[in-house]
Amino acid sequence: MDIAEPTRPGLRPARRGRARYAPALALAIVIAALLASTPAPRSAQAVGRLPSCDLGDVYTVPRGYDDWSVTLVDRLLRVEKDYVPPDLVNVREAGIPGGGRIRAVAVDDTRAMARAARAAGAPIGVWSAYRSYAEQVQIFNGYAQQNGRDSAITYSQRPGHSEHQLGLGVDFMSAGGGNPLPGDWATTAAGRWMRDNSWKFGWVNSYPRGKGGTRWNDRTCLRYEPWHYRYLGRAVAAEVHRSGLTIREYLWRNHTLLDSTGRSAASPTPTPSATASTSRESTATTAPATPTARRTTAPPTANPTLATGSSTSTSSGVGAPVLVAGLLGLVGVLALIGRAWSRRRMR
Numbered sequence: 001m002d003i004a005e006p007t008r009p010g011l012r013p014a015r016r017g018r019a020r021y022a023p024a025l026a027l028a029i030v031i032a033a034l035l036a037s038t039p040a041p042r043s044a045q046a047v048g049r050l051p052s053c054d055l056g057d058v059y060t061v062p063r064g065y066d067d068w069s070v071t072l073v074d075r076l077l078r079v080e081k082d083y084v085p086p087d088l089v090n091v092r093e094a095g096i097p098g099g100g101r102i103r104a105v106a107v108d109d110t111r112a113m114a115r116a117a118r119a120a121g122a123p124i125g126v127w128s129a130y131r132s133y134a135e136q137v138q139i140f141n142g143y144a145q146q147n148g149r150d151s152a153i154t155y156s157q158r159p160g161h162s163e164h165q166l167g168l169g170v171d172f173m174s175a176g177g178g179n180p181l182p183g184d185w186a187t188t189a190a191g192r193w194m195r196d197n198s199w200k201f202g203w204v205n206s207y208p209r210g211k212g213g214t215r216w217n218d219r220t221c222l223r224y225e226p227w228h229y230r231y232l233g234r235a236v237a238a239e240v241h242r243s244g245l246t247i248r249e250y251l252w253r254n255h256t257l258l259d260s261t262g263r264s265a266a267s268p269t270p271t272p273s274a275t276a277s278t279s280r281e282s283t284a285t286t287a288p289a290t291p292t293a294r295r296t297t298a299p300p301t302a303n304p305t306l307a308t309g310s311s312t313s314t315s316s317g318v319g320a321p322v323l324v325a326g327l328l329g330l331v332g333v334l335a336l337i338g339r340a341w342s343r344r345r346m347r
């Protein structure tokens, strides 16, 4: 940064003018360096329009195991058949009654949440936690056989599309209260406490009621499930809570990365069944080639937002705060140059 010559008035009059520009030049270089080194903003540009409950099989991006807090699965977006989180632990490690496994990344917050719920007189338990792809095939097929596939897809995610497969989706229950599915769990003490407080511990209800209190919700593309919560971590959960959006809307708008090729390549929805699931799965695996290719160019890092940000170069790659800082810097530089000019003319 020592490009500026020391100013020695009187000694080297010929260089005085140039020296006056030195502060402006230094400032410009500092601003340029800041702009160049500023990491991608937290909210990388998403695909754009939120699809209106499109049914499809597109691999979600990001979906590295380190990207857990911003990985979105819904009716359209999915993970692979062999997506198995590497850090699944029994929910008892979080000191919560019930069975099943969740990702270790959620244990501390879940323990704190269970403790707080108990202290509030609304103890919670776990009804259902991690499910493998194969288990989701069983569950979805069971519903489809019972009520027809068209009905099943309104209240059960197809295999690959379930937050349970992420190891971050949990169906909670009242401690010792049994199956939370019948009735409206949100009207129980535990259900109400969770609805109001879970976000403080990184958990958010994935499937709230629709507009006007309907059971079907266009924003989540699933029926109301007061018992089903997704762990996002405290930071993202707080953002979702503040935004007033559903998890699906929030992640889609702020973190989900796909491109038009990937979306248009969506294959017809596979109907998982005991006999045909294997061949249909392989169809789905080959269809959305682009998001997979993008993954390989941007391997997961410890920071999911940086990883996703670096894999895109959209017009909104520079965040608003950076732009404002840049503009302010530019104004400062112009002012300094202007002052230098006017002084020179006054001489």
Ligand SMILES: [Zn+2]
Pocket: 164, 169, 170, 171, 228, 229
């Ligand atoms: Zn669930």
